[in-house]
Amino acid sequence: MRADFWAVVAESDRVQWDYVPLERVGPLSFGMSVQEASAAMEACGFASDTPSDVGTFGPFEQLRTRFRAADAPFHRHAVTAYYVGPMGLTCITVDALAGPQVTFDGIRLVGRPPSELSAELIAHMEKTGRDIEVTTGGDIGSQEWGMNPRAQRAGDVVLTRLVFGRPNDWANTVFDCIPADEMLGHH
Numbered sequence: 001m002r003a004d005f006w007a008v009v010a011e012s013d014r015v016q017w018d019y020v021p022l023e024r025v026g027p028l029s030f031g032m033s034v035q036e037a038s039a040a041m042e043a044c045g046f047a048s049d050t051p052s053d054v055g056t057f058g059p060f061e062q063l064r065t066r067f068r069a070a071d072a073p074f075h076r077h078a079v080t081a082y083y084v085g086p087m088g089l090t091c092i093t094v095d096a097l098a099g100p101q102v103t104f105d106g107i108r109l110v111g112r113p114p115s116e117l118s119a120e121l122i123a124h125m126e127k128t129g130r131d132i133e134v135t136t137g138g139d140i141g142s143q144e145w146g147m148n149p150r151a152q153r154a155g156d157v158v159l160t161r162l163v164f165g166r167p168n169d170w171a172n173t174v175f176d177c178i179p180a181d182e183m184l185g186h187h
Contacts, residue, residue: 004073006155008097008111015044015069015100019109021145022166025092026100028081030166032089034065037081041067046078054179060085062179072098082179090166091178096152096159104145112160114139114151121149148178 017026024030027040038048046067054064062084066077078099082091094102094110102109107120118140125132125142135141139160141148152161165178 005075006097006153008154008159009099011101011108011111014111017100017102019102019104019147019164021104021142021147025094025102025164028079028089028092030089030092031087034063034081034083037083037089038065041079045070049077051083054082060087064179068098080182082182091182092164093182094162094164096161097154099161102162104147109147109149109162110160114149114158114160117149117160150182 015026019025022030027044028037029040032040034051041048047070049066051063051065054062056062062082065081065083067079067081068074068076069078072078076098078095080093080095081089082093084090094100096111099110101111105124107117107124109117121140121142122132125140130142130144132140133142135148135150137148137150139149139151146164146166148163148165150161150163151158163178163182
């Protein structure tokens with residue numbers, strides 16, 4: 001096994017992105033085509049894999065593109081984008097180890113101990129009068145905000161990996177937007 005397999009990018013070295021619920025994660029806007037997303041990521045210093053077919057979603061083809069920092073090894077995917085037919089970009093995941101830091105309302109979402117992120121999200125939900133939601137993975141998330149934190153192994157610890165989705169004509173909830181491979185942890 002490579003020595004850097006479990007290496008976590010230092011917080012100070014992470015690209016900084018913001019999140020606008022159900023609209024965009026950093027430079028990636030929901031609804032973008034594969035070409036638009038690849039161009040936006042390239043402009044931010046990321047290289048992309050060739051899009052791969054990951055099955056169908058209803059009658060539509062589902063594609064996946066993985067992005068990594070331009071100087072990172074091929075196995076160090078920072079962001080994964082999923083596209084569904086004419087709806088374009090429907091799901092974005094940000095890796096806990098190598099992904100950008102994504103901030104929402106002042107809360108750092110990526111690469112944190114899940115319990116710390118859950119505590120901040122609960123406090124923010126209570127302060128803003130929102131219902132506290134528990135995701136299918138047992139974490140605190142939000143349908144309204146389109147975010148689903150997931151635990152990702154980083155050697156002997158776990159850190160937060162974020163899955164963002166936007167419901168559409170074929171996916172009524174954020175969870176419906178998330179490809180089976182992501183829900184099963186086969187990222």
